Amino acid sequence: MPRKRVTSGSCAEVATGSTIPPGATAVVRVEDTDRDGEAVKIFAPVRMGQNVVRRGSDVRRGSIVVRAGEEMTPAKVGVLAAVGRAQLKAFVRPTVAILTTGDELVPPGQRIQPGQVYDVNTYTMAAVTRENGGEPILLGRVSDRAAAVRTALRRGLDNDLIVFTGGSSAGERDLVVDIIRSLGEVLFHGIAIKPGKPTALGHVDGKPVLVMPGNPTSCLTNGYVLLRPMLRRMAHLPPTSPRTVEVPLGNLIERIRGRLEFHTVRIADGTAVSAFKESSAITSMAHADGYIEIPADVDRIEKGASVRVTLF
Structure with a gap:
């Protein structure tokens, strides 16, 4: 910042956003001027306070710019940078283990064989998770065998929430709910909604385990109805305001x-x-x-x- 005082008939060059020197009462855009040796010609009228923002007019000392619990946006990141904050405390995004049961499932991108279907639910649940403050951990397809389901569930316990898709209805090979019951507690199994009736919630070793239907529409419906509010609460985000x-x-x-x-x-x-x-x-x-x-x-x-x- 120029230290020399600006007096009548004189001027000083300043950068955008910097503090104006003592005595200055207005700023003229450089586009409206022309330097002629030691002199500066000004081609636009100038009024008191022009292009000057008073100190504290945007943020006053002691004012709150971001409140605890608010979701960070680009604008809020910007205001924190503007007041010189390089770091702040934030809640960790909850990790969500996503497992899909079914010997018939194939990841998208692979060639499909007779009797197989592409895995849809892994990717819809991952999208719901990201959209609502979570970090999806894709643990892949789980075979329809008790030992495989049990092993997969134990792997998922390294995360904050475990989501199974498939394995919640009354089919002979739908084992997930029984495995949860053997390792922990089933809080409910079946809810009176359509689509999405065969849904279960339990916990194992203190970790919530949500079991979704295998049908894609049922699974995604419950992703919105159940998984979204669970995740937002875990991520310390406010509830969504439906339009x-x-x-x-x-x-x-x-x-x-x-x-x-x-x-x-x-x-x-x-x-x-x-x-x-x-x-x-x-x-x-x-x-x-x-x-x-x-x-x-x-x-x-x-x-x-x-x-x-x-x-x-």
């Missing part, structure tokens, strides 16, 4: 009562049109704009009825 719109229903929906249903829809021409196919069809979610919640005691919603759509 909703109210529009007329574009088609009749009939169903069997008994479970809360998350029914996927597309928004088309100002109406909500059913996008749900079946629990195994991931395109039900990929081609949808959101979902409507159908209460357990409702079996019919008429075309034209006003529905609230929670947007993805």
Whole structure:
């Protein structure tokens, strides 16, 4: 910063953002000037305080710029840098072990054989995890054998949360819930929602273990309904604020009562049109704009009825 005092008829060069020298009352852009030897010609009118920001006008001494518990954004990182903070304490992102059961599963990118299907759930659960403050640890496919499931679960215990996809329904080879029960405690097995009924939660050695259905739509639905709030709480993030719109229903929906249903829809021409196919069809979610919640005691919603759509 120039130390010499600026008096009437004189000027000094300063860098953008620096402190102005004593006596200076305005700043002129260099684009509006021309140096002529020792003299500086100014080609624009100048007023008192022009291009000058008063000290403390942005951040006052002692003011709070970021509160504890707030999620860091690029703007908040910038304001911390602006006040000279090079480091701060932050919560560690919880690590989430993701395991998928099924001898029939093949990772994307490999050639598929008769009787095999591509693994979808590993990647949707990893995406939900990243989106909600967690760090996914992909432990791969687990064979439908008790010893393999037990070994995989023990590997997963190095992390903060373990997520299994598959192995939660009543199939003969769905062993995960029984293994959790043998090593720890099952808190619940089965919830009254559609899709996603065969879901379980337990804990082993103090670590929560969430077991999702193998069907991709059921798994992703519970990723939003169960995994997301669990993760955000573990990551010390605030709950999500869902975006909703109210529009007329574009088609009749009939169903069997008994479970809360998350029914996927597309928004088309100002109406909500059913996008749900079946629990195994991931395109039900990929081609949808959101979902409507159908209460357990409702079996019919008429075309034209006003529905609230929670947007993805």
